[in-house]
Amino acid sequence: MRYTTSAPPVQAPGDLDAIGLRAGTDKSSKYHGYLTVYEQHVAHLRNEDMTVLEVGVHKGASTRMWEEYFPNAQIVGVDISPACKELEGGRIRVELGDQGDLDFIGSLADRYSPRIIIEDGSHRWGHQITSFEILYPVVEPGGVYVVEDIHTSFGSYIDTYSGGHPESAFDYVAQIARGFVAGVVADPPRSEFEAYCRETFESVTLIGHAVIIRKKPTAGQTWRRASLDRIVRGASSVRTTPYDRIGGELYGANGNVVASFDRIIHQSPVDLGTVSSGVLENATTLGAAVLTSSGEILEESINCIANVPKYQGMDRQAGATRWVARRKFDPSEGPKRAGRTPVFLKSAWDSNYGHWLVDAFAKLSLLPVLNLRDKPLLIVSEQRGPMKAVVSDCLELAGFGSDDVAWVGEGPWEFDSLGVLGSLSWHPTSKAPEAIQYLEHVTRTVEPAGSERIYVSRNAYGRRRLLDEDRIVSSLSARGFEFVNPEKMTFLEQVATFKAARVVVGNMGAALSNLAFSKSGVQVAALATEAMPHDFFYDIVCHKRGSYLGVQGESGDAQRDMSSDFSIGDVGKARLLEWVDERI
Structure with a gap:
């Protein structure tokens, strides 16, 4: 939906508060006194065709106030009480759900892009925080998000509203505001969401019992x-064709890699x-x-x-x-x-x-x-x-x-x-x-060329290098393997090489995608650093109905990840050569 801005009608100061007093909402100057400050932040939006979402309807006084103040807006009230449905009609809609249900709050974010959100729900810390994390991103650029009754983060309210949450809602918002105010000299954000807030906040206003956050007009949309x-x-x-997984063996893999591989193997048949x-x-x-x-x-x-x-x-x-x-x-x-x-x-x-x-x-x-x-x-x-x-x-x-x-x-x-x-x-x-059939079809005119046994290197790439590659290659060469460096080959040369190969041993990397061009029944041993999962290339071998061995190495890097250099050592080499000897 596209919105257009028109000039608001001439109105007397305190117009929103006057409406609030008539409606009987506790947001008015008779109780909390929010509305005179709110009006400073929302008066320019008064005639907008937009959505206003209020979490916490209760008896509907503020819901009716918003309907009167914003004559062109859809007002969406959110509450846990079915009785609130009686308020529906005209431009008011009521969504029933529990603020503590993240799926429910997420469903609101999936369906609405409010210009204004007033969070006046349970006042529990966890609910205030998660509602903000889910709903603030869908506030339209130039919009406003209000957290009401945030004074439940203090004093005698703590036992009632903390709910065991380790951080109060106020401290959570204050931490984000601290980084926003500090700007270029701020400490690193604690999360990507905090980084998003720092970049999209236009202002943070603290008033008694509430926080008002304005989003930059230049913020992006949802x-x-x-x-x-x-x-x-x-x-x-197009209906794709289901296919079955093959078995596979991992040697030297840690528990996380094994668990990931087991999950994949047991996802059979695979149906996209x-x-x-x-x-x-x-x-x-x-x-x-x-x-x-x-x-x-x-x-x-x-x-x-x-x-x-x-x-x-x-x-x-x-x-x-x-x-x-x-x-x-x-x-x-x-x-x-x-x-x-x-x-x-x-x-x-x-x-x-x-x-x-x-x-x-x-x-x-x-x-x-x-x-x-x-x-x-x-x-x-x-x-x-x-x-x-x-x-x-x-x-x-x-x-x-x-x-x-x-x-x-x-x-x-x-x-x-x-x-x-x-x-x-x-x-x-x-x-x-x-997908695999298309790759086979489009390269059908390329003739196989090279050995039936190849070792695929990636050491020239500069990361995830096999440090004991020379020892491995020496043993494989004695068994008739050809050393292949795909990075120095044209696309057609790579296709021809893998078309000819029946047994492939290689350091796991993008070049093993050429297995898509290999013969049915290709035998593959993939050498991998200790953090590398076996999924992408194993799946190609499933399509070829071949066999798959993964040999996990060890890295000496301080931070061991998928890019680490590694060695498979004597024990890994012995298992690899045993596997090779069974196939030649």
């Missing part, structure tokens, strides 16, 4: 996750269900994300980022159902070619070889369902160095030349219409068989 088939009429759907594709009108893209003019972020565009906390200046809210931009952005006009429909072929992190192949390129298999009259204009990520050649080679195999491609940066970009292809992967654990 984008709610939605599937393409809910947005585009006539979207085309139905995927939808269609042409979206008035679309905006930001990185890989596709945003609609009505405030949705398409599920089909965020399969790789569904669980990351932030992306391209947007913060993911609880459950990944909402993304909130920290700042408004001004899109540039996207590339156009006369008579050709732009089709979005981007994915998060598609400068990575594996992400490009599986999460972006393979989606071209869905292109026919768009039923375009003419050849599309493919919108792909601007690439650097060898990856630009990889992407160009892939697209040429698929029948798209340089005139058919527009290379774009992260954006934002605005399109009058944009073809959006469904997602054929759930990163990182699952890929639809149709």
